[in-house]
Amino acid sequence: MISARRSSTRLTAAAVAVAGGLVALAPAVAQAAPAVAAPAVPSELSVPAGNHVSSRYDAVGYQVYECSAAGTWTLHAPKARLSTRGDIGVHFGGVDATLPAGPYWQSLRDGSRVHGGGAVSSPARDGAIPLLRLTGLDSTGTGAFADVTYIHRLNTVGGLAPSGTCDPADKSFKNVYYSATYYFYKKG
Numbered sequence: 001m002i003s004a005r006r007s008s009t010r011l012t013a014a015a016v017a018v019a020g021g022l023v024a025l026a027p028a029v030a031q032a033a034p035a036v037a038a039p040a041v042p043s044e045l046s047v048p049a050g051n052h053v054s055s056r057y058d059a060v061g062y063q064v065y066e067c068s069a070a071g072t073w074t075l076h077a078p079k080a081r082l083s084t085r086g087d088i089g090v091h092f093g094g095v096d097a098t099l100p101a102g103p104y105w106q107s108l109r110d111g112s113r114v115h116g117g118g119a120v121s122s123p124a125r126d127g128a129i130p131l132l133r134l135t136g137l138d139s140t141g142t143g144a145f146a147d148v149t150y151i152h153r154l155n156t157v158g159g160l161a162p163s164g165t166c167d168p169a170d171k172s173f174k175n176v177y178y179s180a181t182y183y184f185y186k187k188g
Helices: 002-031
Strands: 051-067 073-084 087-093 103-107 113-122 131-140 150-158 174-187
Touching: 051 087, 073 103, 073 174
Parallel strands: none
Antiparallel strands: 051 073, 051 174, 073 087, 087 103, 103 113, 113 131, 131 150, 150 174
């Protein structure tokens, strides 16, 4: 019985020592943000030299379509939730937020926002919206989305416009599920 207690005490002391060492390392690990590697992209989507990936977000949401005067479904705006380590955000269209037209990404943690435009596209897998490279037109705040120069939309799933014609008198929107990965670039 005594040797079992000593063994248990030694194991407990060793576990406390290891845990203490891990706790001591935690601040250093938390402060070192991992670098995000640049993704492989089709050549037409390449980003000019001198720009580096500053963040990567996974998006899940909808491509929202409306019926045009010609009776075809056209993109109204995206609506998606963004997530990554330690930050969440939203992706939306300026048309829904009384902002200039175009896509926006905004951090819910620090309030920074970037407006994208000048889209260059490349086909994605069947049944998915195209891959994109956008230029950062303007930004607000000093956080994750401040000073963004380029944005990639990659790894797309779904999101294509409904097939067939539509009635222009019908003013309802069609939400089409999609997911994607967004990469944000900054100078430097």
